[in-house]
Amino acid sequence: xxxxxNSLFVIATAAFFAVAGVASAATLDTVKSRGHxxxxxxxxxxxxxxxxxxxxxxxxDVDYCRAIAAAVLGDASKVRYTPLSAKxxxxxxxxxxxxxxxxxxxWTQSREPGLGLLFxxxxxxxxxxxxxxxxxxxxxxxxxxxxxxxxxxxTTTELNLADYFRAHNMKxxxxxxxxxxxTVAAYDAGRCDVYxxxxxxxxxxxxxxxxxxxxxxxPEIISKEPLGPSVRQGDDKWFxxxxxxxxxxxxxxxxxxxxxNVDALVKESKNPEVRRLLGAEGKFGANLGLxxxxxVRIVKQVGNYGESFDRNLGMHSRLKIERxxxxxxxxxxxxYAPPVR
Amino acid sequence: MIARHLGDPRLRAYLWQAxxxxxxxxxxxxxxxxxxxxLESRGIASGxxxxxxxxxFGVTMSLIPFGETSSFGRAFLVGLLNTLLVSALGIVLAxxxxxxxxxxxxxxxxxxxxxxxxxxxxxxxxxxxLQLFFWYFAVLRALPAPRGSVDIxxxxxxxxxxxxxxxxxASTGTVIALAxxxxxxxxxxxxxxxxxxxxxxxxxxxLGCFALIGLGALWLIASLGWDRPHLAGFNFRGGVSLxxxxxxxxxxxxxxxxxxxxxxxxxxxxxxxxxxxxxxLALGLSRRRTLRLVVVPQALRVIFPPLxxxxxxxxxxxxxxxxxAYPDLVSVFGGTVLNITGQAVEVIVITMAVYLAISLAIxxxxxxxxxxxxxxxx
Numbered sequence: 200x201x202x203x204x205n206s207l208f209v210i211a212t213a214a215f216f217a218v219a220g221v222a223s224a225a226t227l228d229t230v231k232s233r234g235h236x237x238x239x240x241x242x243x244x245x246x247x248x249x250x251x252x253x254x255x256x257x258x259x260d261v262d263y264c265r266a267i268a269a270a271v272l273g274d275a276s277k278v279r280y281t282p283l284s285a286k287x288x289x290x291x292x293x294x295x296x297x298x299x300x301x302x303x304x305x306w307t308q309s310r311e312p313g314l315g316l317l318f319x320x321x322x323x324x325x326x327x328x329x330x331x332x333x334x335x336x337x338x339x340x341x342x343x344x345x346x347x348x349x350x351x352x353x354t355t356t357e358l359n360l361a362d363y364f365r366a367h368n369m370k371x372x373x374x375x376x377x378x379x380x381x382t383v384a385a386y387d388a389g390r391c392d393v394y395x396x397x398x399x400x401x402x403x404x405x406x407x408x409x410x411x412x413x414x415x416x417x418p419e420i421i422s423k424e425p426l427g428p429s430v431r432q433g434d435d436k437w438f439x440x441x442x443x444x445x446x447x448x449x450x451x452x453x454x455x456x457x458x459x460n461v462d463a464l465v466k467e468s469k470n471p472e473v474r475r476l477l478g479a480e481g482k483f484g485a486n487l488g489l490x491x492x493x494x495v496r497i498v499k500q501v502g503n504y505g506e507s508f509d510r511n512l513g514m515h516s517r518l519k520i521e522r523x524x525x526x527x528x529x530x531x532x533x534x535y536a537p538p539v540r
Numbered sequence: 541m542i543a544r545h546l547g548d549p550r551l552r553a554y555l556w557q558a559x560x561x562x563x564x565x566x567x568x569x570x571x572x573x574x575x576x577x578x579l580e581s582r583g584i585a586s587g588x589x590x591x592x593x594x595x596x597f598g599v600t601m602s603l604i605p606f607g608e609t610s611s612f613g614r615a616f617l618v619g620l621l622n623t624l625l626v627s628a629l630g631i632v633l634a635x636x637x638x639x640x641x642x643x644x645x646x647x648x649x650x651x652x653x654x655x656x657x658x659x660x661x662x663x664x665x666x667x668x669x670l671q672l673f674f675w676y677f678a679v680l681r682a683l684p685a686p687r688g689s690v691d692i693x694x695x696x697x698x699x700x701x702x703x704x705x706x707x708x709x710a711s712t713g714t715v716i717a718l719a720x721x722x723x724x725x726x727x728x729x730x731x732x733x734x735x736x737x738x739x740x741x742x743x744x745x746x747l748g749c750f751a752l753i754g755l756g757a758l759w760l761i762a763s764l765g766w767d768r769p770h771l772a773g774f775n776f777r778g779g780v781s782l783x784x785x786x787x788x789x790x791x792x793x794x795x796x797x798x799x800x801x802x803x804x805x806x807x808x809x810x811x812x813x814x815x816x817x818x819x820x821l822a823l824g825l826s827r828r829r830t831l832r833l834v835v836v837p838q839a840l841r842v843i844f845p846p847l848x849x850x851x852x853x854x855x856x857x858x859x860x861x862x863x864x865a866y867p868d869l870v871s872v873f874g875g876t877v878l879n880i881t882g883q884a885v886e887v888i889v890i891t892m893a894v895y896l897a898i899s900l901a902i903x904x905x906x907x908x909x910x911x912x913x914x915x916x917x918x
Contacts, residue, residue, distance in 0.1 A: 285879060286875055286878065286879050289879075289882055289884075290884050293582060293584060293884075309882070310882070312583065312585075313584075313585045313881075313882050314584060314585075314882040315582040315583035315584040335774075343774075344773060344774075345772065345773040345774045345775060345777075346773075346774045346775075347701060347774065347775060349865075352862070352865075352871060352875040352876050352879070353875050353876050353878065353879025353880070354879070357597045357598075357876060357880075358596045358597055358880065360598075361596055361597050361598050361608045362596070362608075365608055371598070372598075372600055372775075373597070373598040373599065373600055374600050374785070374865045375600075375865055375867070375871070375875075375876065376863070376864070376865045377862050377863060377871070377875060378863075381863060381864065381865070384677060385676075385677075385680065385864075385865065388677060388680040388681045388700065389680070389681075389683075389685050389700045390680055390700055390701070390784065392774050392775075431582065432582065432583045433581070433582060433583065
């Protein structure tokens, strides 16, 4: 029974805060001595983090955790995934059950000082959207006055939707479920006129519906949803690693370093930026408490950001989501990582 | 001197109890202090100030007005009332159904007894969460969309958004009619209690009162305006609606708990020795009076304590509501509010305290009744 388990989980966490010592060991050391990275992911969101029938996880968020494992432990497969509901995710990170939360989570102001988290960056620029059944004949979100909306509990979705309808002087009935599987099932069963979540989520949930082609995703985006991985506050060393692993994946794409050419580039490249990124020049890995081949391992074992996007969300995936805002800044997108130098 | 006092076993017992109490308080203080220190050191907000802040989300069903600008404290109330509503209704229905099935299991009719047995064995051996999903999704899929609603006389509508019923709207006439009925009923009661005048006169008064009540009732019905549900845009507006989540939860909780109550009732009835029934029949009491005067009072004593357990279970099980989007305490407060505020410790403490309080209240009420009917003396 998931509710019982969730409650137990939260209670256990509360108990943890009650008895745990104030000082906690540095996360980097903990991960190294444990031999694997504890990564919090979703309960199954195709393209971001979902398990296949053999229990192997894949997705953009999963690739990020694999990249950290490659950088820190030398092996991208040394990750243990903890599927978390929207409700459990922050408590799991706060209590130290996971080292990093990489679970399509929106970066907001209240989540940093309020929850004691730090976001390493943005891995996917998203926005909240709507999906409706074609037969309803709605072309725009502005026509949704009086609609019933299915969504997940404890998400920014709930708040954005309330704001949107209030701002446009429209009424709606929210039906909120704890798990997205039930949300989708209820929407599919006709309980709601509209299903709302981050637009990327709509694309990935749509393939779970009985007749995906009968549903359309409305053009409006009603919110800013910068999704990113987060870590606990108070461990700057670990935060640096979390942040620079993401930047390294972006920089690698920008400099044209891919999983196929990385071995050749590390030996032959004359480009000083590439040489610094791949550790052929300078001591940039040592700054982070890692060795100099950290980026080489990330790119070789996981790929650069573009490769991961393409494989999980883009044209080489089932979802076929446009890169849009998630293109590199050099191609008109928002993805912009500071240089390694 | 001290040694002499320590020799007193009574004093020693008090001393140990005081020490144990001090240890518990001390442990509690450490736990609270440590929690606060840990939360602070991790930069996690704490305290109960969040209850006054504006919630910013909506709720499917609430017994009190609730909007996006209402506070988290009010969201707590909404969840609490929804939990109480579903528990109270579940308890009433489960008890009624449980008694019927429990008695049916003892029926001399083979088919009835076997059907009741099959009900009990099926329902109590399937996890409640699965039954909940069954009622929710099976019923939801079977129902039509709003535009194809099942229409009963243009007054009642049924679709996959819920059951829509017309609500009566009171007018001045309604109030007067109610007053007339009330006065007539009072007169009737007074006439029966004080027994004034001759029997014939009393009969006439009684007849007059009944006539007044009847007329009042007709007037009452005529005076009521009806707020009928009507299709507007995506869905029905007006009237009252029962959302499918609520119906599924009440049905699942009451049918599931009824299977346990049926067993409790059967055990209670069977606990009355057969000899007593035979003796009472031999004394010339009718079957009905035997049941009412001999069997039921004794059976109730056996039934009550385990019945209390079932009521407590039902109330606690109502927290499964969160799985099917019924906005109960766990869903609204322990889910949405917890996530928006991030104050897991406070929210969980409040939620647990509420369930504890509800359970203790039920146990207290049932305990009181149990003491009243308990066998006294030898």
